[in-house]
Amino acid sequence: MANDVRAVEWTGEGLRLIDQTRLPGRLAHLEIRDVEGLVDAIQRLAVRGAPAIGVAGAFGVAIAMMQGAREGWDQAALAAAVDRVRHARPTAVNLAAGVDRMIPFMAKGVEAVIAEAQALLDEDVRGNRAIGAFGADWLLERAGDRALRVITHCNAGALATAGWGTAFGIVRELHVRHRLDVVYADETRPLLQGARLTAWELSRLDIPHFVQADGAAASTILRGLVDVAIIGADRIAANGDTANKVGSVGLALACADAGIPFVVAAPWSTIDLATPSGADIPIEERAADEILSWGDVQTAPAGSRAFNPAFDVTPARLVSALVTETGVMEISTGETPGQR
């Protein structure tokens, strides 16, 4: 489909990232040549979304090797730099997995690492296409003749991946099949990934949508305005518990009450079989000013403290289906990734 965007690209000399902090106002790019720049881009969400930071982390190993060669690092300095990339954000397992996948290739040289990172990127795009098709098939088998009304949270689109999108990939596939009515995109406080990024992607594709306050989501579901919630994931435990952007679990609870499906879409690279349950998933806590300020203006009184977890965990019992590139698992009926 036209209009696709590439959040992460290798130029031959380094990484080219869409600076997602500038969207939707400007489509600007960052050229990343060193580890400091990459860690900063990941931490301030210039590049974000689990699969996208996984691919950026994989190329980050090549960046560390190239910087190390320029600056005469020893093995210990290189290992420390790779470790900094690996730990730039804690919740999305794709980041650590992307870095770890490159480690065996380091001995073969930087070109081998770049080739493997490019393979990861290409796999992610292919996987997203498959997720879109499997997810749309699963939903339409249950939808009768209706065009679906979908609620989303955060951004799990082309911007959050190597291209196309996971949860958003299903939305796109429904649209391509003329079976999408409308999307309710949660704005996604505090950093507005829904209002800024998902709405930008929806607009580029001419997909009818509303942006709504996160606080509207439960009521939108209980009023019968949507048929399904579709979200992405940052880490899925072996038992199916799913970490995603904070606010996701509220959608899941409302969907359970309303009796509509709550669908998680993610590649296998987001499933962490070494993590038994959601209680073991590390949840990133971010800076207080994201909550206590609006732009540069402080909105909360001096002295108020912020609680700012970036993610929450939806228990497996609330996840109707997990759509991966290999098919659909009906998690709430007892299927788990760990059984596969």
Ligand code: MRU
């Ligand atoms: O903090 P962010 O913007 O990186 O959070 C991203 C999300 O929660 C996405 O829903 C998730 O990574 C899936 S992206 C395909």
